[in-house]
Amino acid sequence: MHPLNLCIDLGNTTGKAAFFRQQKMLEYHEQLSEKSILHLVQKEQPHHIIISSVRSNLDGLLDQLKQYSEVMVLDSILPVPMINHYETPHTLGTDRIAGVVGARVLYPQDSCLVIDAGTCITYDFIDQQDNYFGGSISLGLQMRFKALHHYTDRLPLIEASTTRPALVGTNTPKAILSGVINGLVAEIEGVIAGYSENFGNFAPILCGGDAAFFESKIKESIFVASNLILIGLNRILIYNVENKLKS
Template identity: 40%
Template sequence: MNTVIDIGNTLVKGAIFKKDNIIWHEKAKPKTFLNLIQSQLSKYQGTSNLLFSATGHINQEWIDFFNSNFKVYEFNHNTPLPFKNHYKTPNTLGLDRIALVAAAQYLYSNKNVLIIDAGTCITYDFKSSENDYLGGNISPGLDMRFKALNRFTANLPRLKLEKPSTFPLGKTTKDAILNGVIQGVVDEIDQNIKRYKSEYKDLTVILTGGDQQYLSAQLKNSIFANSTFQLVGLNAILEYLLND
């Protein structure tokens, strides 16, 4: 069995895999997550390999835990990858985006795949049927757009994501912002999918990230929603390292 952990600035995500299947996954604040994963080891004996990535701070307690329980692999920009990376500035490519492409290669090896990650930012990444990563795009996520409207104007309120009470026209400033931001993102995603479909045949579209559950039902295009796609990608990279 494999364990994969992604340590961010405020949250840690992780999973335990038995072959291709996720048998446990969770996300929590760093201290809470460390306690959670420690409690899982007694349940899942034979979990010996660990791949971790750390964009946030990793302290000695984490390092000691890793080294005492696993054969450890660190995922960074020097890690060998199971696909060809054509990004011109590979050291600036987010590890989360790399993991998403690895998941696409692992699950859809001979297909054209567009991966859309709807989180803090919305990222679009494309893997060809030849397993070449050709690049992608980045735009502001839902919450970033709400923040910008409040920060860069004098009177617009700071809103959080919720369903507007009137649609498609807002009858209040609150609903006008909600409709504008949400439908702006939905239309952006649909238009990007349409553009890729016009250029690449038999396109598979994956939607993941924290806002995917809210957005997936509103998209006109057919997509596969997968909230654990990044974790699948981390496991794919670990399997590649183990078999290399």
């Protein structure tokens, strides 16, 4: 039987995790605290663990995890199955790395544009030869609503509507909804069109916390992969384990 892998994606407050054997995801868990992650590890005893995190200090968690399994942390030094041309790799978010690697797992024959709709919206492109040059970073959905409220005296804080708003907002809340949601949809569609003009055919992939929100609002055919980061982490883990066995 193939070894059991645990892939962990840690946010600022909670984390997501999935167990894999080879490329097959067996279990998915979300809203995880460090305590619940340790409980999972103690219960399932995975052979290998990989972590991607936005947190600056993981020492305490790593020390505990290493008691049960071999642990690797995705950073700018860990080898990955892509050619990284980013000019400042030490500033590149590990979620962006895992995202493009995961995209190539799902589309091994295609260039891919990964659109991660979370706190920020990131756009990352990787070609058929696994060359990664970078992409762009933009304000996310909730950040746009909060910025309009925070940086003005009179604009209210609005919650996103589930349906796409009318183009013409007939009052201030509706105008904010139109500006934020329609503007963001236009941005995403425009970025896809720009990459298509410059790079030809590719697979656009949408992930992140707001992926489901935008899926039905974007005109272009787009694949939603909610677990793309975890899929990429698993591929990076396997890549490093295989390289270690060869050496």
